[in-house]
Amino acid sequence: MPIPTSNGHASRVQIQEPRTRSPLPPSSSPIAFKEQQGRPPPAAQQTIAGKLSRNLFKGILFSQLTLISLLVIVLTIRGLILASSHHFHPKKWYPPLLASVAVSGVASLAWQCIFIYNPPRAVKATFWLTPILTCSVGILLVLIGSAVDAGIGAVFVLFAITQSLYGCWITPRLEYTDKILSLSTAFPPARTREVVSLSILVSVVYSGFLVTGIGGATSTRTNLDLLFVSVILISLAWTMQVLKNVQQVAISRARYVNFAHGEDMDAWGAFRVTVKHLIGSICIGSTLVPIIVLIRGSIRSVNLMSGSSDEVMYSGADCFSTIANKLITYGNRCGFVHVGTYDKGFVEASSDTWKKLRSTVGLEKLIDSDLTSSLCFLSAVSVGAVSSLTAGIWVLLIHKDYALEVTLYAFIIGYFVGRVALAWIQACVLAYYVAYSEDPQSMRFDGTIPNRIQRLQLLSARRDNRELEVGRDRDDTDNC
Known part of the structure; x- marks a missing residue:
């Protein structure tokens, strides 16, 4: 994921060149933020319950990783031994799915380049390309032939139609999305590329490892094996969520320091601190x-x-x-910014950040209408669709019986790899919002957010006036 030294929108960005130093809150010091190798500045006294919950969730994470690894190894060995007796063909099942996992990693890296070099085109491409790819997966499933495959394919086609309608509905908001992405992701922290690339690599390797266990369970196809596959997929979902949020906490911490204090922080240093000290809070947030x-x-x-x-x-x-x-209030993505910055528990961080966001007039409504989450979701769906098409077409040509399950597994894995890859973009936007809420008058911010808030208030006033006029017309009709 190359990081350019310039950006097409950099001329509008003032945040990287602070002209005045805004007052800092008592609990935050730029010097403390620059201590990249140490622990984040501690928040207020943490409760015993908070510490226990963080340690508990951290223990659950590593315990489930250990147990799932053992389960996958046992299933893989058993599947390879019993494959011939149950007419399972590992050479026809594994290569398409493992190839699709690799393709999801490549597609995620390619998506990064598009977002970095031209955010406006990346936004438009996401909202218009995702329905096409999703519909293609649906058509592929319909072509498999069975009633079950056709039914699931119809669901994908319906999902694609919904995405198209949503893309038409949010068109007026794309201009603001382009601006906020350009402002928040311009000149990302040093070594962001290494953090994102490592996260994608880990997600791809871990997904490929779980695929071997899923294949081992598929070889015998008993009711117990279906349970094993479900457990593996749940573990995949939660672990990927944790991995995504580890990256989100690290990048948002580095970006917040820059936006709020004009200081530069190395993303790799923030990532190491996050992994060492903040896993418990991240696991809680990844669940809530x-x-x-x-x-x-x-x-x-x-x-x-x-x-x-x-x-x-x-x-x-x-x-x-x-x-x-x-x-x-007690569970929102903005809380990850304070988790990384102040070493708070997730619930406390969520509550503090959301109260601060609400204290700025119009900012809560602006965040609710922000398209960053939708953008990351649909981008991950696109990666999942590309991965699914890779595996599905391959299996359809060599062994049609495996087409449905392999296509769905590839889509799920590709989706989660895509979410991990784009976590840094959402982290930058969240850090921008949180830093703005703490000092809206800072010279590091331009008029993008105030102008958007004013626009939303104007639209809301017009909508209220229309509803009032419609209500009056109804009253007049009833009186007649």
Whole structure:
């Protein structure tokens, strides 16, 4: 992932050249941030429960890695021994899937280059190319021929249509997305390339290792083996989430130091500190954030569907909104910035950062409408689709019976490798938001965020006026 010395949008970036030093909060010192080889500056006194929970989750991570490794080794050996008696063909099953894992790593690195050299084109390509690739996977599954394959293929096609509609809906927000990505990712911290490349390499090697265990379980296809495959996939998902967030904490720490204090921090040094001291908090965040995002997304969907004037429906939607707002306070991605910067527990970091973001008028709504998360998600789906097409076409040509399972495994693995690869982009954006919320008047920030907040407030006012006029028209009609 080459890092250029210049950027097409660098002329608009002022953050790397601080002209005035803004006042620092008492708990943060630029000198402490520059201690890259030591532990991050400790937060306030941590509770015993907090320390225990961090150590507990850290222990769970390494325990499950050990147990999964043993399970994979046993399944692989057993699968190779019993392959002939169960008519399993390792030479036809393993090469396509392992090749797709390697392709996912190459595709992730290629996606990096596109984002670095031309963020606007990368954003547009993501929102328009992902539906095409997803639809291609669906068509491939339909071509396999069976009813089950056709049904799953139809789901992929429907998912692709949904992505296309979403891409049309968010078109007005692309301009702001281009600007915030260009500002936050311009001149990334030194040695970011090494951190991202190592993360991708680890994710590819680990995924390839788990593939051998999945193959071993597939060779016998008993009900117990289906359970083993499910356990391996769950382990893959959580471990990849932890790996992604390790990178996110490290890069966001280095970027925050630059945005908030004008100091440079080596990304590799931040990465080593993160791995050594912050794994427990990262494991907690890696567990809470996906659950809270899923719950909050479901609540938002319920609120959209309950757009009725019925008082019971309205009160229910209002209750759901309150729950969603409470959940996001204690588990949001912005908390990873303070985890790396101040060595806080994840829940405390999430609460502190979200309160700070809310204290800036309009910033919470701006972050809710930000497309960075959607961009990273759809980019990972694209990587998964490329990986899936590689494995699926190969298997379809040599052994059709394995086509469905190999295609789906390749998609899942490619998706998670893509998420790991793009974690640094989301880390830069989060660090930018958190640093801005702590000192909006700093000369290191231009007018991108204030202008966007003003635009959102104007659009909201217009929407409220339209709803008020529609309500009046309904009242007049009822009176008649």
